[in-house]
Amino acid sequence: MSLAATPLDNAPFGAVIRLPEGVTDPSKLSPDDFKLLEKALHTYLVVVIPNQKDLSPKSQFELTTMFDETCNKTSQSYGHGKTFRHEDSVLKKDGTTVPSQPQVQVIGNGYWSDHHGLDNFKLTQPSQRTFHHKTLTANELENNQTRFYRWHIDSALYELSPPKCTTLLGIHVPNSDEKQKIIYEDTNEVLELTKGATAFLSGKTAFDSLSPEDKELALNTTVVYAPHPYIFISPARATSDGITMVSENKERSFGDLPPWEESKVKKLPMVWTNPTTGKQHLQFHGCCAYKLINNKTGKETPLEETRDLLQRLYRPAISPENIYCHSWKEGDLVIFYNRGVSHSVTGEFAEKDKRLMHQCNIASGEDPVCVK
16 A cells, blocks of 8 residues: 545645555655655645654654755754854744754743753743734733744755755644634734644745736746845844734844855745646745845845735735644644745743644755746
């Protein structure tokens, strides 16, 4: 019996994976079954393999590297590179590292001990409370509201190329009966979701939703990211939908950043072509973008206008009917195609709330491309 993918019920994209008989560790798949898994990932964009709670960090790392022949399989670092834990980075509190497998991050919430060589450590769930310009009020929190924290692709966005996929393993997750909700500020639509759900938007849906004029624009635009972008944006705050940053001239000056080189600044197409389906995906990190360049005219769009445009282009894709919010079950291994989706943390957690997950992605050896 070969590996099989079944589309998720009542979801705009995504699939659940049934492993072949006798296989419990997906890093041990045969070449033929792995090809089926890779095709499912590119086709469904997010795939879920249940009952993987005991998957070792080593196996998770090895599985992650299987999706990219160009990545450094001997790399000792997570896909965000050397400045991931920099004191001034917005990512500095996003978990810790498995000592024996430094490519795997431990993320979540609460106090933990005796975990793969880690002892007496604290995890903090990212929250709109520390990142959004306008945060939820006490009454809104009492009403069990949450927000999309930050819509993003996983990538250093400086020097290193975006990973092709991310693997995310739910080891200890909140009770699925705990519900929170997102109320869209512009439409008052209500999205109910499980506490701590991971939200995904489809880059294909985002592109397909564009007008013909915007498709032409996107296909002919390069997104230029700030050097050390997570440090650059750290004094600024995000929009309430998590798509981009509020422009108040609070970003760090380039001179206040760690040493950087122009040749290492990432300049990526706004549209990335899926190598399996041939479909176009609107893919960018709206919080870290610095400017846009029109490939036909060379015209540059400055920071504030860039943010306004990216927010407008992505907004339809995060409408309730277009996103998939994964409700975690213990042992879920979620693999998402990082070059075909963006994702966001959701959930408001108290210090006593417990959540522990393993995350892995590895920088690719090649940039994404747009094939017209």
